[in-house]
Amino acid sequence: MDDADVLEALRECAPATTDRIAERLSAPVDVVDDRLAALEEDGHVERERAREGEGEGAGDGEWTIVRDPRLEESVDRMRDRLGRERR
Template sequence: MDDTALLEALREVDPATTEGIARGLGADPDAVDERLSELESIDRVERDGDEWRIAGDSRLDSSVEHMADRLGSEGERR
């Protein structure tokens, strides 16, 4: 199963349930659930009840915070 297509379907399907994603891909729901579970184990996606979503990347969060701090300190110097 192509992860790019799977993740794109996850973004587009509402609600992003296993069945909805599988229907959007024309794939077997069991295969979709298995792959999403594998992606969850490596922190690429998260399950919220019956729905899936792309996992947040804490590295990106800290990068954004760092950039905001830098912009704030540069603005104070002006």
């Protein structure tokens, strides 16, 4: 399992807890938690901590992929260009 596997699993079920991602990858929770921590440190994912007593996995929180504004802008420009070319 590498970072790409973790990111793909997160894309498929985001937002998701560490347990959910580990289940999706059939991998040990502690291994997935380590990969997510490294991805968070690199700025690729972020975790929203659950408030104590909130639902399943309270305290763990849910992970999401961090959006890169430069990439979002590039996608928007590409979408506009394709729209103009189709006309």
